[in-house]
Every structure is written in structure tokens, then in C-alpha cells.
Amino acid sequence: MSPVGNENRVLSGLVEIGRGLATVMSHFGREPVTLEYPEVMPDLSTRFHGRLCLLTKSDSTDLCIGCKACARVCPCDDLIQIEMHRDENKKPVIDRFTIDIGRCIFCGNCTEVCPVDCIKMLSDFELADYSREALVLDKFDLNLPGEASDQWRVEHGLEKTVK
Numbered sequence: 001m002s003p004v005g006n007e008n009r010v011l012s013g014l015v016e017i018g019r020g021l022a023t024v025m026s027h028f029g030r031e032p033v034t035l036e037y038p039e040v041m042p043d044l045s046t047r048f049h050g051r052l053c054l055l056t057k058s059d060s061t062d063l064c065i066g067c068k069a070c071a072r073v074c075p076c077d078d079l080i081q082i083e084m085h086r087d088e089n090k091k092p093v094i095d096r097f098t099i100d101i102g103r104c105i106f107c108g109n110c111t112e113v114c115p116v117d118c119i120k121m122l123s124d125f126e127l128a129d130y131s132r133e134a135l136v137l138d139k140f141d142l143n144l145p146g147e148a149s150d151q152w153r154v155e156h157g158l159e160k161t162v163k
């Protein structure tokens, strides 16, 4: 290659280095757009679609009436399973309520059809576990105590107390 060709290549190399440095300098001093997760947790919207839960009444008793609307509207077969019976006063008693969170696509359909605003989503997104079985959440895992349910309702513009 001729000396002129070599000079052109060195020049264009220097121009590219200069452009790279200019890009770095233009970001210098800017606020970072990333977080040092998990030390710093993101500030998520109250509408974030995270782990499902069952709100309870203010006294921590079941709010769910076992209508199964959530199970019927869920696009994933048998993902929500509910067994219930009625007591001597015809009040619904939930015997079993499970959600296979490992198959959930977090569409939120179930939360929209619930007639009593019971099944809802939390901002919890750290859902990994060691087995598929561990991802099947039962009523004990899903139920949010009364105080936490009241707090959820306040944060989402619903009536605070449910009796």
C-alpha cells in the first residue's frame, strides 16, 4: 500500500477514536438509567403485574366467594383450581384455592373479572424456585392478611375496609 493510503487509514482510525471518546464524554456526569439490582429495587407502578394474591376481609377472613369466574377466564387450562362448599348458613367456604404461578402468563384477566375484588396482583416479581411443585401456590401462600389487604386497597383506590 502507498504511504498516502496508510496515512488515510491512520487518520480515519483517529477520527473513530475521537468519536468514541466524544460519546463517552457526552455520558459523563449523567444520572445512570440502570439500577444496582438487587441491592437497589425498582420503584414499580401500582399497576405492575407481579405475583397473584387473594385479598382478605379486614378481619383476615376469606373474601373470595368461590364463584370460579377467575378460573373460567384464565387462558391457561386448570391453572386456577378452586373447591368450595356452603355452610349451614349458605355462606361459601373455600376448601382449596391453588394457582400454578409457573404457568401463569400474568395477563391479569382473573383480576378483572373477580366480582368482589379479591384476586389481585402484587409488585413481587422474584418468583423463582427450585421445583415446579413449589410454584403451585395454595390459599395459605396466596392470602394477604387483613391489614395488608386494607393497605393494598388504599394504594389502589378501593374502599379500605371490607367486612
Ligand code: SF4
Pocket (backbone or CB within 6 Å): 052, 070, 073, 074, 075, 076, 079, 080, 099, 103, 104, 105, 106, 107, 108, 109, 110, 111
Ligand atoms: S394472570 Fe392470567 S394466566 Fe395468570 S392466573 Fe390470572 S388469568 Fe390465568
Ligand code: SF4
Pocket (backbone or CB within 6 Å): 063, 064, 065, 066, 067, 068, 069, 070, 071, 082, 113, 114, 115, 116, 117, 118, 119
Ligand atoms: S373470581 Fe374472585 S371471588 Fe370468584 S373464585 Fe375467583 S377470586 Fe374468588
